[in-house]
Amino acid sequence: MKLQRSTSIALCSILEAAASPERLVSAPEIAEKYGVSPHHLAKVLQQLGRARLVVASRGVGGGYRFVGNPKRVTLLDVIEIFEDISARPAESGDKENATDVGRALALVLSEVDETARATFRSITISTMLKLIARERPGD
């Protein structure tokens, strides 16, 4: 399973900000750490702001703060701002999906999609922060 780049950047940004609730996380800091262009990151952060997951503070020492509830916001909540990973219904105009083979393939793909959604829906930002701490070398 591969998430779109914007989604991945959004998750990294949210997790960076949620990990340090006592301070503002700067966009250049995120851009540098994750190797993302400042322009792309700005667009992602703007969308996260519209979704009321981060707020921005401008000026010297400015940056972003996560304002969601880390025990309630899930990975799926963030992902769905940027892409639709729901089980895809067969498109009516698609000839493949009108065949037995197409329908059987759709059934298997739907199984994969539903498992992915259940996984993302069950992991909160708070749980991810614990997982990150566990994966940190030396911990």
Place this chain on the structure above:
Amino acid sequence: MYPSKHSHAPQSPPPEISGPTRGFSIRDASAADLDQIIAIDAEITGLKKVDYWYEVFHRYGARARQQRQFLVAEVDGRVEGFILGEIRDWEFGEPPCGWVFGISVRPDARLGGIGTRLLDAICAGFKRGGVTKVRTLLARDNNLVMSFFRAQGMMAAPFIALERDIA
């Protein structure tokens, strides 16, 4: 799955654990707890399964077998939640590990750490029984309980549950 016929290291009863904030204790379930356990389960699932819980208590209660555990969290004489599970050997070809078959906490008693303490207590029992891994199985759409287990650090096990209709 079926109960293991293999024995494990003898277990002593779990030490009584008191919660830091609300003074709850974790102990073995007793027959006197069954009415409350049935009520908690009925409140959550919408089904009152009296015979089922008596049968579960017969199999898991009072340390029916050393590797089985049925624990309750109690506050001032009121059962606020319960957990049950057992150590099974070579289930699905895997080395012995602890399985949690059920955990429930009264809706009005949640977010107080009771579920965490119940899981910790059953894991301590599994560890005393000589295993170092705990597993569970739950419905994919049971997001509340899946989120709880995730928050406890549980990750996907190397299994896929399969089913089919039997004509």
